[in-house]
Amino acid sequence: MTETSANKGAQINGPAPDSTPAQRHAVDSEAGALAARLKAIIGEESVSSFARRCRLAESVLRTYLRDGRMPPLDKASVIAAAAGVSVDWLATGRGARVAAQGSAEYRIDGLATTTSPRALALDTSLLERIVKTVLHEQGAQASAEQVAAIIVDRYQRALDRRAP
Template identity: 45%
Template sequence: MEKGTSFLIEDGEKEGLSTRLKDAIGSESINSFAKRSSLSEGTVRNIIMNGVMPRLDNLIAMANTAGVTVEWLATGRGPKTYAKQMATDARLDETPESPLPLDSQEYKTKKEAIGVATRTSKKTCDDAIEIAEYTPSEGVKEYLKTFIFFSIVGEEIDTALAARFLIALKESTAKDKSKIEIKGGGDFSF
């Protein structure tokens, strides 16, 4: 295959890639996502609308921008994010029966996974704030980062859900904001 060419994926896979890319983009506009990926809007739109298989470098750029794994974006297999894979591999959802020795491999693996989950939580929060075009108070930001962190360790939340949370907060006109309904499903209580 010539450099820079693309090919159509099989009909069964066509909708899968488009669906996963739409899921990865979330509520962000295609134009905004394309810019953040350093790709043209036409390239991203062609992948979504026409099922064109992206070049590997474009697939990697989109996966990195969306915070998902290349394997998941391309095939739907494997963990959706690297942070989730590391948390799973390190068994962060399990509590050790006794303190781990600081020089043990298990301790080092868990520490690294926590670092990745922490950085991912901050990036997901920052991306959601940018997409929602709303800057919440520092307390809400910390709550959101904590929520994202624990969702990585357990069930994962993505940028799109975090952005919907912030949009709902921004649009809420109720005086009591202790419960916020999220458009597209879900609600948060705090």
């Protein structure tokens, strides 16, 4: 797997041709669930306005809403930060919906977000679950070493963005 394939959102258009009806239903359900979570966080705000807050092209956000595309991790982080939800919840629908609140402030692609200092510590199991979920949703596979490399890369990018 390359960095490029890890960063691209993939349309959830169905499992492999030899999949079972239950597997096909699960993929269709997850695509609908992702779109429902996105609609829930956008709420009454226009898609155009929310896309601007996320610094995403409106067409990209509409694609995620319409086609059930799983955003790449960097875009999912920006969307989650703009909406004040956790990336884990956005990606999977599990875990805490609301991002931790506290006194420390950090920025993701220029979006200010607050969180507790404890939450800024690296949660490797959470990052691993997020990366594996995104890869799974994109139909990609990665070895444990590749997953670790993606986690380290994303964490380093987040730290670089926080640097003054």
